[in-house]
Amino acid sequence: MTATGTGQGPGVGIAIASGMLKGVFGHGVLSAFEEHGLRADVYGTASSSVLSGGLAASGRAREVGVRYWQQAARGAAEKGMSQVVLDSIAEFGPGLREGLFRADAPDFLLAASKVVSAEAAAVTQGSGARQLGRDLLRNVFTGDRSWVTANLATTIFSNRPAPDHAELTPENFDAVSYASTRMLHAWAIPAEVGGQAYVDASYTCGCPAREVAAHPGVTTLIAIGADPFPLFRDIYASEEIVDGAELGGARVLVVKPAEDLKPLGVDYAVATEEGLDRAYALGLEAGHRFAEEHAKELEAVSGRAA
Numbered sequence: 001m002t003a004t005g006t007g008q009g010p011g012v013g014i015a016i017a018s019g020m021l022k023g024v025f026g027h028g029v030l031s032a033f034e035e036h037g038l039r040a041d042v043y044g045t046a047s048s049s050v051l052s053g054g055l056a057a058s059g060r061a062r063e064v065g066v067r068y069w070q071q072a073a074r075g076a077a078e079k080g081m082s083q084v085v086l087d088s089i090a091e092f093g094p095g096l097r098e099g100l101f102r103a104d105a106p107d108f109l110l111a112a113s114k115v116v117s118a119e120a121a122a123v124t125q126g127s128g129a130r131q132l133g134r135d136l137l138r139n140v141f142t143g144d145r146s147w148v149t150a151n152l153a154t155t156i157f158s159n160r161p162a163p164d165h166a167e168l169t170p171e172n173f174d175a176v177s178y179a180s181t182r183m184l185h186a187w188a189i190p191a192e193v194g195g196q197a198y199v200d201a202s203y204t205c206g207c208p209a210r211e212v213a214a215h216p217g218v219t220t221l222i223a224i225g226a227d228p229f230p231l232f233r234d235i236y237a238s239e240e241i242v243d244g245a246e247l248g249g250a251r252v253l254v255v256k257p258a259e260d261l262k263p264l265g266v267d268y269a270v271a272t273e274e275g276l277d278r279a280y281a282l283g284l285e286a287g288h289r290f291a292e293e294h295a296k297e298l299e300a301v302s303g304r305a306a
Contacts, residue, residue: 011041018047019226028283058099133184
């Protein structure tokens with residue numbers, strides 16, 4: 001099956017959820033899609049899915065494969081997550097900028113959480129960031145979103161002009177990509193875009209499914225998760241993304257692991273090379289299976305099929 005979106009008329013959108021190192025599964029799914037010739041009209045990314053989604057939108061997901069994730073896992077233990085991400089942007093950023101800003105590139109959405117109060121910005125950019133991050137993670141288990149609601153707002157950056165989106169450009173791509181990943185409990189280096197403080201997308205929009213579904217022309221939304229559990233919009237489970245449901249006029253199809261990746265050796269911040277190989281292979285298998293099962297439907301909604 002080959003189905004390639006055109007950005008015109010009915011089409012396919014893909015939203016890839018964050019998941020730190022567990023995002024290797026989604027990269028495997030996207031690599032399988034690439035082998036099937038399935039390319040979306042619009043990609044939505046957040047945090048750790050920015051690189052895999054950007055590679056998929058540029059037609060290079062399979063080329064890079066698991067290598068990126070193995071480098072990231074080694075670097076996390078050696079130099080910390082901030083430097084791992086910055087090093088990854090330095091290595092892969094030039095190719096992504098070249099691929100994502102061509103005239104024929106798919107629309108590419110990148111979510112980040114904007115800090116909307118001066119008081120909160122001072123904390124997130126200063127010495128209190130790590131403790132705040134720990135508090136916010138504890139709040140996940142109680143469902144307390146009060147600090148996030150009061151101090152953060154989702155910003156969607158786009159490589160195409162859009163009234164509801166901020167502009168993603170070759171000049172700010174690196175800064176936005178880093179900002180989208182900055183979990184406060186583990187990222188030591190502050191993130192700013194245009195002088196404005198930002199933190200990880202996952203606090204407000206770890207899977208921009210709604211934004212992709214709202215994109216003009218998208219009638220089928222493929223949402224890729226990193227866990228076997230229900231897929232939610234953010235780490236506070238504020239909105240479930242349900243397989244088979246309608247979202248913004250698009251039919252939702254969810255792809256996620258059948259089992260937790262942790263027993264395989266892949267957790268959010270720690271992973272073994274063998275575990276990453278296995279998780280990536282599971283993603284490939286899931287992506288091939290999904291593309292084969294939905295071949296007729298995807299070809300019917302694609303702007304161009306062969």
